[in-house]
Amino acid sequence: MTPPRAGSREAELLRRIDRNKVPRHIAIIMDGNGRWAQRRGLARIFGHRAGTKTVREIIRASGELGLEVLTLYAFSTENWVRPKTEVRALMELLSAMLRSEVEELDRSRVRLRAIGRLEGLPAAVRQELERAIRKLSGNRGLIVNLALNYGGRQEIVDAVNKIIRSGVREVGEDEFSRNLYTAELRDPDLMIRTSGEQRISNFLLYQLAYSELYVTRTLWPDFKREDFYDAILDFQGRQRRFGGSA
Secondary structure (H helix, E strand, C coil), X not given: CCXXXXXXXXXXXXXXXXXXXXCCEEEEECCCHHHHHHCCCCCHHHHHHHHHHHHHHHHHHHHHHCCCXXXXXXXXXXXXXXXXXXXXXXXXXXXXXXXXHHHHHHHCCCEEEEECCHHHCCHHHHHHHHHHHHHHCCCCCCEEEEEEEECHHHHHHHHHHHHHHHCCCCCCHHHHHHCCCCCCCCCCCEEEECCCCCCCCCCCCCCCCCCEEEECCCCHHHCCHHHHHHHHHHXXXXXXXXXXXX
């Protein structure tokens, strides 16, 4: 870890974070890659490539702060409607990143998970994903949870069908939660969305019931550690009521 420059805004924000109140699970909708590229007269894939640098930095920051889980919305079930050239480039980028980052993730004791209809991903992506998950499976640090070919409604449908097949006739919240893709994970404490869009885009519909939501106009490739720290400090200034009164 390279410490932030003394006197910098990043250093001041980091100093103000209460390490005893850091969210245990943060979920992020990484939005704005395409707009970032278009504003620079570039093809959208250049925005996605720039966004991988942010992914790397936020994973590092999360591990250093002691988060338990970081869930990243990487590719939704709706993203398949994008131009085929963009989808193909995204899949190639995902495969390349899984391949190139696994050693650093291992050094940082990161464990990797993935949620979504993974069988719908290209074979090459599944192969790299499975290889990375296996290699990192013994680690006990930050869990990086990738949402790939993921849709919140689809997750709920899949959970219902799984329960039906099991023969259960009456279902409570605990039983239902055990059949979600995220069965082994706590619900997110904080959900961050970049790019300023005020919606959750079919992301973790069941799990976000009591999550704190934080939206920033910053596009994902421009999202830096200080933006991440801003979100955490905002979270720490809130009173979480979980439906109760103040």
